[in-house]
Amino acid sequence: MLTRNMKSTPTTPEQRILAAIRAVPRGQVAGYGAIARRAGLPGRARLVARILGQNEDPGLPWHRILRSDGRIAFPPESAEFAEQCRRLRADGVEPRNGRVRMPEDEGTLDAALWAPR
């Protein structure tokens, strides 16, 4: 049952990346590299950033994508930075100094659930 039927699923890297981004639920965040990984493109963090920059879909939760250390990727003075902060707060996430708490590890769900807050 190899679903890889050549001419039916042209799933481009961009498509998988966008899908991975859309998969990030409200109230949660993810790093560029993490998204790339989930999209099956390890090492393409910069590609994720590029896609986000090109993207025009207003429904895309772009604000949930941060750098691996939880920092917002835009310059603190930029309008984009402020906008992202706003959107995150709307999601219930509270950025401290342009930074949010990133999920410890994606593999250990236990840790995430048990992690002290």
Add this chain to the structure above:
DNA sequence: CTGATGACGGCGC
């Protein structure tokens, strides 16, 4: 083809 650039990441101090 070479070098610069950028919504990045990981490591070391």
Add this chain to the structure above:
DNA sequence: TGCGCCGCCATCA
């Protein structure tokens, strides 16, 4: 935690 350096990738001049 904050910073700087260097590695990676895709574009573009």
